[in-house]
Amino acid sequence: MQLRSRHLLGLEDATAEEITLILDTAETFREIIERPIKKVPTLRGITVLNLFYEPSTRTRISFELAEKRLSADTVSFTPGTSSVKKGESLRDTVQNIEAMKIDMVVVRHSSSGVPYFLTQCTQSNIINAGDGAHEHPTQALLDMFTIRRKYKKLKDLRVVLVGDIKHSRVVRSNIWGLKTMGASVAVCGPSTLLPFEVEKFGVDIFTDLDKAIDGADVVNIMRIQLERQQAGLFPSQREYTNLFGMTRERLQLLNKNYTIMHPGPINRGVEITNEVADGDSSVILEQVTNGQAVRMAVLFLLSGKKEEE
């Protein structure tokens, strides 16, 4: 079994077998990062470009560490200090860097479709580290990995995604991945942050958090950005917190062995209270650790693939 594509652009088309392969492979790497010497020679000779057009802390560092721990050579790109400032196009930027002989590109960009665009103008293997509000496949994979580690399965679990559903790439990848793996998925947020015809994703839709999380196993909370309030999508953070904030009281509604997740960065006191974020059932930091293992697995599985199959 191997991945069908030499790129990871999203999870919409990923099969259950492919997701399982990535998660199983990640288990091996999860073990490696617990060792005193967290380095293997797997990607020796491979050069990876980290092309982050958008600010990112955990995803960028997670990928960089994953690459280094696999012994890849890495180079990071920051548009703020590059020729992008001089008006260089994305295609020219990438092709110039590729001319320095790189093998893989990890890309984060504010525009949906940029990872696909790169597959059309470079020879490198492309890994999507988040494109616009489209997909963030490695985040969803690490979320699934974290859930699967705890419950030993994904099938038939009830997962609720709460918050800004409209603008979240994490939500989209989670929906595709979780549904493919047989989980039951619900989304919950203000109706202004539920995108048009979201029901066509095949998920349950709620605007009442208490109803949404009633009997849920996993609650994955998405960040709310202040700019959404300024754009008139909800009246105030205070009202948002009252209606959609994850509080200790609301935890009573969940199934007994519940899990609280958040892809970060967290707005403490807005979408989640301190005691929930730091509570025993919160796996927020574990998600971060697992992210590295999942990214190592993805880099490993794609690194050997040169030709489209």
Next chain:
Amino acid sequence: MKTPIYDMLIKGGLVIDPALGFGQEAAIFVKDGKIAAIVKESDVSPKDMASIPVENVVDASGKLVVPGLIDMHVHLREPGREDEETIITGCQAAAAGGFTSICCMPNTNPTIDHQETVKFVLSRAEQADAHVYVVGAITKMLKGEELAEIGDLVNAGAVAISDDGNYVQNPEIMRRALEYARMFGIPIISHAEDYFLCANGVMNESYQSTRLGMKGRPGVAEEIAVLRDIKLCGFTGGRLHIAHITTAGAVKAVRQAKADGIDITAEACPHHFTLTDEEIGKEFNTNLRVNPPIRTQKDVEAVIEGLIDGTIDCIASDHAPHADEEKDVEFDQAPSGMIGLETTLGLVKIALIDKGYLSWADAVRKMTYNPARILGLPAGTLEVGTAADITVIDPEKKWTVKKENFRSKSKNSPFIGWKLSGKIDITILGGRIVYRNK
């Protein structure tokens, strides 16, 4: 009686002229750039034939002979973006698409909001391969704030006014424009899309925009704008033409307005009746980014229904050239628009005629007589005495859209690689052959 000496003969073809209600095999004689006679094939005498140079005898056997097509919605980019298109290259593309008359929109740089710009365009077009008619601006700089000197624009030759690309957001300005333009008997062409509902949107708001995580432009933005303009048109007694209509609701609104006696017309573009927004997620092809956006299957069906029942009067390309480097970027950073002059007829053939929605006569009416009538153009018919603007169509000719074959300076078409049917064989402008398919 003196024997006429003709310059050109088009013989053997099926002549279709909706303006004359004509549809039979006939021969057309051209003299001094004008239609001199339409006669039965059997009445073509050897003497008449003999008087015409061999290269000017067009054998149109098995082909359709129609009035030169009219595209009432074209962007020529000159002045300002001659790297994308010039009046000359745009007209070459028009000729290749069978169009002998095109109307250019005012969103150039400088804007066509002043008579000098109208005169500039018309002077540049004198030697071009198509007649160019100018659509002037409704408001200065297309800003929607102050009326342009509409009287001056009309005096200089403008046949309509439009802020195309922009909706006249302020209803008071639109009201005054409709009232004022009434004096000159010209229509206002409305790019109907509420600005606030569409701000920063890059594609139709639908399940597809949800799936792709892209900012949407909802169909309701077009419908609200169309409904407002209909109300203002009825109130002022002006003339309103809805450009590039795309949504089921907008088509319904125009249908009702017509039934209510409002002086309203509408046009549809080939990409809006051949493509749906599902295409965007396949390759993120920036040539699919257009304004208004490609919509859903339901909307496509409504546009076709509007074309069938006459709610939509015209087919126009909204030819919008953009340089390769501008489109070769991230989807949401690409400019809106695709070229269309050279693919319109082939798309009409495969999407409307082949599927039985329109007859050739219906389609030709929407690309000749109707736009001519709406804009008052001296074109769109083969009536004796009018300019010999004639298009010969090979109706069943199969062809593939190829980038290298475009005459347009820009090549931004999502239809590259499409297999079409119905090819322009010859385009004749004022008795001069300006395009011949090789």
